[in-house]
Amino acid sequence: MIVNLIIMYANLIDVFKTNISMLQNQPLSGGIVAKNLRISDNGSGELTLYGDFNITLKVLDLTTDGAPSLNSLMTFTQQVITSKLRGGGYKGGISYFKYDSSKKAFDLNKNQTYSIRYSFNFSVNVIQIKMLNELKGNDFVLAVVDSIGYQFTDQQGKRHYSGGLTNGMGGPAVISYDVWKRYKYIGVHEFFHTLGLVDIEDNSKKNRLMYHLGNNTGHSISDAERGDMMQFIMRNIKDMTKSTYTNLNNNTVKLLGNFLNSPTNGFKFNQAKFR
Amino acid sequence: MVSNLIKLSLGSLFILSIYSCKGKPKYVKPIIEKKEKKVIDTCRYYAYDAGQIISNLSCKFCHLSPDVAEKDDRGWATFRGLARMDSLKIVDYTFTKKHKGWFSENGPYKTARMDTLSDCEIRNVIRYIKDSDRNIPLPGQ
Numbered sequence: 174m175i176v177n178l179i180i181m182y183a184n185l186i187d188v189f190k191t192n193i194s195m196l197q198n199q200p201l202s203g204g205i206v207a208k209n210l211r212i213s214d215n216g217s218g219e220l221t222l223y224g225d226f227n228i229t230l231k232v233l234d235l236t237t238d239g240a241p242s243l244n245s246l247m248t249f250t251q252q253v254i255t256s257k258l259r260g261g262g263y264k265g266g267i268s269y270f271k272y273d274s275s276k277k278a279f280d281l282n283k284n285q286t287y288s289i290r291y292s293f294n295f296s297v298n299v300i301q302i303k304m305l306n307e308l309k310g311n312d313f314v315l316a317v318v319d320s321i322g323y324q325f326t327d328q329q330g331k332r333h334y335s336g337g338l339t340n341g342m343g344g345p346a347v348i349s350y351d352v353w354k355r356y357k358y359i360g361v362h363e364f365f366h367t368l369g370l371v372d373i374e375d376n377s378k379k380n381r382l383m384y385h386l387g388n389n390t391g392h393s394i395s396d397a398e399r400g401d402m403m404q405f406i407m408r409n410i411k412d413m414t415k416s417t418y419t420n421l422n423n424n425t426v427k428l429l430g431n432f433l434n435s436p437t438n439g440f441k442f443n444q445a446k447f448r
Numbered sequence: 449m450v451s452n453l454i455k456l457s458l459g460s461l462f463i464l465s466i467y468s469c470k471g472k473p474k475y476v477k478p479i480i481e482k483k484e485k486k487v488i489d490t491c492r493y494y495a496y497d498a499g500q501i502i503s504n505l506s507c508k509f510c511h512l513s514p515d516v517a518e519k520d521d522r523g524w525a526t527f528r529g530l531a532r533m534d535s536l537k538i539v540d541y542t543f544t545k546k547h548k549g550w551f552s553e554n555g556p557y558k559t560a561r562m563d564t565l566s567d568c569e570i571r572n573v574i575r576y577i578k579d580s581d582r583n584i585p586l587p588g589q
């Protein structure tokens with residue numbers, strides 16, 4: 174009994190040591206923090222991927238007169254992102270390499286076509302930061318500004334004002350506070366650009382969240398879009414064989430600075446708040 | 449000028465004679481021209497559609513898309529790395545040589561149906577890849 178307790182105690186110390194060294198090597202911070210990752214192979218071409226993901230989106234208020242509705246808009250955005258990412262995803266016809274369950278590794282010498290079932294749990298946090306130094310290299314950020322001057326031309330050649338702009342995959346994203354108040358979904362729309370989705374202009378798809386020519390009739394996300402976001406969040410299926418990881422260093426602060434000050438974007442905001 | 453006109457009329461005479469040999473009507477040539485024009489006009493770029501092709505070919509499972517660097521820790525080109533390559537090189541490697549033959553008729557990924565992509569779709573896929581490194585702001589709403 175006593176011997177057992179001592180062994181248990183020694184084991185516990187080992188567990189602590191492992192965790193501490195892991196934390197030292199790889200600080201778990203940033204927009205994506207993944208834990209409890211594993212792959213299950215059904216042996217007939219289908220892999221199920223499991224994991225618990227923490228997604229953090231930091232909101233930086235750069236408006237001149239302040240944004241009194243910011244808290245409720247952030248709560249709404251957090252709820253919608255959570256509900257859109259819920260339910261996992263499925264994608265067939267993935268051209269990749271053969272998974273070896275016993276070695277818990279992919280064999281790069283053997284090609285294999287898989288169907289992939291994403292069984293990811295998401296915990297989404299949309300939080301406000303007061304100072305720029307609260308923003309770290311691999312964070313996701315949504316900066317709120319007074320207005321955006323940038324105009325874009327749609328497929329029909331019509332000009333439109335922008336309520337939000339995202340600097341491609343990984344962000345950063347910037348939205349106009351006035352437009353956000355009128356169209357609550359724009360925060361989610363821009364964040365999903367950050368996760369790699371593109372705009373939709375097809376008239377028959379006005380019910381989609383990524384339709385961006387105004388007068389949306391709905392805010393749905395297709396299974397294919399959800400699958401693409403899962404893939405972006407996962408980044409590298411090889412990492413699913415580790416137990417934890419975080420997203421890469423995107424140097425968000427520098428990207429945000431360049432994006433905010435690019436004259437073509439025409440952002441109006443309180444410069445004093447971005448220092 | 450005059451010699452050009454002669455060449456032109458000689459040319460049409462030649463074409464006319466070929467078609468008359470086959471017994472085809474002489475207005476075949478204008479129809480072909482119309483078709484060629486139509487092909488050029490219909491190749492429009494839709495980022496959404498090009499993105500779907502890339503998603504269905506599962507390019508981003510190997511060519512990692514969130515990465516800032518051009519190569520990953522295995523030395524493989526990231527999606528950004530592809531964007532910085534010469535377009536013709538990508539077309540040749542991916543669509544002509546079928547990516548080491550993996551996507552060819554008898555390759556391990558033959559079900560991906562890369563063969564059914566039109567020239568226009570291939571061009572749009574290349575543009576999508578190139579645009580991913582251009583930091584084009586994605587306007588919303």
Ligand SMILES: [Zn+2]
Binds near residue numbers: 362371372383
């Ligand atoms: Zn958009």
